[in-house]
Amino acid sequence: MSNKKRDSYQTSHTILSNAKVLFSKYGFSATSMDMLAEKSNINKAMIFYYFKNKQGLYEAVLVDILKDMTNIIEKNIKDISNPKEQLESFISTYATFAYKHPYFPSILLKELSTSSAVLSDILFENMQMLYKLFSHIIQAGKEQKYFYDTNPMMLYFMIIGSLNLMITTKEIRLKAAQNSDIDTCADCDIETISQYLIKKVNILLGKDDEN
Amino acid sequence: MSNKKRDSYQTSHTILSNAKVLFSKYGFSATSMDMLAEKSNINKAMIFYYFKNKQGLYEAVLVDILKDMTNIIEKNIKDISNPKEQLESFISTYATFAYKHPYFPSILLKELSTSSAVLSDILFENMQMLYKLFSHIIQAGKEQKYFYDTNPMMLYFMIIGSLNLMITTKEIRLKAAQNSDIDTCADCDIETISQYLIKKVNILLGKDDEN
Amino acid sequence: MSNKKRDSYQTSHTILSNAKVLFSKYGFSATSMDMLAEKSNINKAMIFYYFKNKQGLYEAVLVDILKDMTNIIEKNIKDISNPKEQLESFISTYATFAYKHPYFPSILLKELSTSSAVLSDILFENMQMLYKLFSHIIQAGKEQKYFYDTNPMMLYFMIIGSLNLMITTKEIRLKAAQNSDIDTCADCDIETISQYLIKKVNILLGKDDEN
Amino acid sequence: MSNKKRDSYQTSHTILSNAKVLFSKYGFSATSMDMLAEKSNINKAMIFYYFKNKQGLYEAVLVDILKDMTNIIEKNIKDISNPKEQLESFISTYATFAYKHPYFPSILLKELSTSSAVLSDILFENMQMLYKLFSHIIQAGKEQKYFYDTNPMMLYFMIIGSLNLMITTKEIRLKAAQNSDIDTCADCDIETISQYLIKKVNILLGKDDEN
DNA sequence: CATGAATGAGAGTTCATTCAT
């Protein structure tokens, strides 16, 4: 009789993907399960049925997006052997993904800005995974004498810091550009941004002559 | 002896400074006025007496810390005429201040991660001010042929992005270093970090040979 | 046996009927949702679950009692064709209902005493409805030459004004009668009151001789 | 040095007269001492200095306006010996005063609509006073064979009920008239209203022929 | 799987009132 039957996957997937958007927009606390239920067109109790509690849902969201990002980057790198090109792929893949899924930089920055060592283990590990990937590329580059010696952590934060911030501040930068004459890169598109960054990173790392 | 203090400045100052810590730790929504009142040893109603409402308090906090940071940087730069050295002062002052007041990078990142064009005007302006300061230095450097041409916005975010993240992630990086063998710059102190960053920025900008 | 009732109608009905009493006794502002919840033996949150907010509850109360009154009067009038008798029915039905549900005159007077044009539309319409009913009777009476020409609004307020006030002031009038020798109609019952009023209204309107 | 010195009378008078307006507009509970202080341009504590507490202020307001009304009516009646003309004076004076001081009908109706025998004695007495005045006129009229026998309480409420309601509902009646074709006496002025009422009361009471 | 009713804790905010100056 009821046409409200959905398969389990469908429902939990809907919840998860709406949760991403809301958590990125409002943060953990300011996102209410009522909003989420309404946006997802499901009964509020279902959220608890699938995700145990709000915290559980939040972690599911974080793990999900981190896994997504890591997978894509890994896949794109797989067939490249040159560390320099791997790094370029890392940056442009990261940029493209983050741009297409703006909840990603928003949630990630929020999470990283709360200096708490109290992340759940599973989340902590997923965060590490992404950095490890980056770190290994740098390491390989050094060993193969492609790169100068450098601090991978700092470099990592310079890259993802600037990329994430460029994406999350798009609207503010636009507004700022309209109100004054300062250059806020207001209409730089993601391609321009990632190419610019790649160039700069190459300068910092590179032994090659072409700069 | 009396527990009724009659000192307007004292009370509102206490509220403000405790608010900085709490907002940076928990974010806007997760910070409750009850916590704040208790931590500040004042009556909850006084918060509203001095700051009208939670939002008002939050804005007061943001404006206050941005003004502080901007003032210190400005002061330190005043007597330097060389853009290259001005930039170095900018970075190291920023780093030192942010390190000494860890609520600053935390709150700033949280704020920048929520891409809302709906910041209060006064806050928006204060944020711009800091960037303008930076931007002018870069501009001057270019005009005096000290610097290569560069994108000031991207450079700005590379600098403050990495500085802020290094500070807010201190604990996580420590934990990560203990659990595995990856290099997370776990025991880099703020001096090392800012010197490293200065060196790299000089490479990106500099026309001079000495690096 | 279980103290968790699962009866939507029951709960919201309890809230509504207790709200009538409290709003009439204390007015809108002085009625607290805590009192109401306690009196209704329900969880405070349920009030908001069913009525959105205090204002919404208040409007629900007003609409409900006005609809009730209007319906009863309409029903009693339906089979009477003579305007004179219709008017008599209007008055005595109004009096009886108001006497049985003393929250009615109390709330109505409070509402009418705040000359705000800012009533919600739905409430405003329900108030009009009652007056329209009255107004049509008078109109019909005039057209059929039963009544002299008269001002329906003034007459309406003379009738409901005195009826409502007689009901709401019952206690004060009693007290006044005990303290002094003035006649406050202290022990007039509702029947006497409405008959008296009917007689007077007939004098004001009537062309007939029998008074 | 300070120019904030006011004489005591001035300040308390300002408070009182602003209180009248606010209490009539919002009722007792919804009127806050903060609003009142701001509107009166005085320090909130002054209200308590002059009137002890909110309740005290409210009673002062009630007594004040009732005394005012009573005095004016009494004064205007003093030189009239004919009960019929006295009654006419009562009505038109009441109407004029209530119209000029719209807080009067508003507060009075609110007060009378709360059927509580718990009025303060002084207030209760002042309310009686006005009715006694009315009552005596009727009594005299009867004794001098001017008036038919009648119920003074009912007549009193018919008169002040309709007058007060006509004044407090002015705006609603206007709005109702615009939205539909029913006659709400929307542009009856106070003179018309009181004359109409006098005519009707004379019909009800009068032995004279001229109607 | 799904729903709507229910709950209890706590959130932000207001308010009458007091008190030291």
Add this chain to the structure above:
DNA sequence: AATGAATGAACTCTCATTCAT
């Protein structure tokens, strides 16, 4: 006579979570 700071209780409303059906 006047002020501004302080207080504590209360108020409206929200939220994560549970449970019977």
